[in-house]
Amino acid sequence: MSETYIDPSRANFEAFKDLPRDEPIHMLNLLLYRELAEYPEGHEHAGKGWSGGRAYEEYGKTSGPIFRRVGGEIVWRGTFQTVVTGPDDMRWHDGFVAQYPNAGAFFEMIKDSDYQRAVVNRTAALMDSRLVRFKPGGAGEGF
Known part of the structure; x- marks a missing residue:
């Protein structure tokens, strides 16, 4: 696999x-989990043997209330199946689109001290990720 990205x-x-x-x-999130989560030494979840997927579940549980408080919601979620157009080594476990009322809400979330504690779970969980901002457009029948 090529270069990886977490932050x-x-x-x-x-x-x-x-x-x-x-x-x-809209923030497109593509997630590739570690087989075994990598927590910093001394973290409350270090040594529990959690999978990356389990650590990401913990991230969702601990960051979810902050995400919802700033007005965030998931507008699409899916589980990866295959790449149709793209690099052969591109693969993801999960993907979703998070909607925020504005970028200020995203900044409010990431600056929150509870979120900053929760995001350790995301870092421990992921081998690779993409986070891509889009301006929402209209849905419908055409491209």
Whole structure:
């Protein structure tokens, strides 16, 4: 597999911050879990033998209340099956689209101290991920 990504680079995060903050956003999340979660030494879940999927469940449980408080909701979720167009080594376990009322809500979430404790579970869980911002568009029959 090529290069992996868990957290945004400084340049990517600056580009995100430079976009409008007062309009709804969709965040495409693609997730590839570790076989065994990698928690920092001394963390309450270190040594429990959790899978990456189990650690991500914990992330969802602990970050979910903050996500909902800022107005976030999941608008689509799916389980990976195969790549139709793309690199042969591209694979994901799960994907979803999170909708936020605006980018400010996303910033509010990630700055929350409870979220900052919860995100350790995400980092422990993931081998690779993508987080891609989109401006929501209309749904319908055409492309």
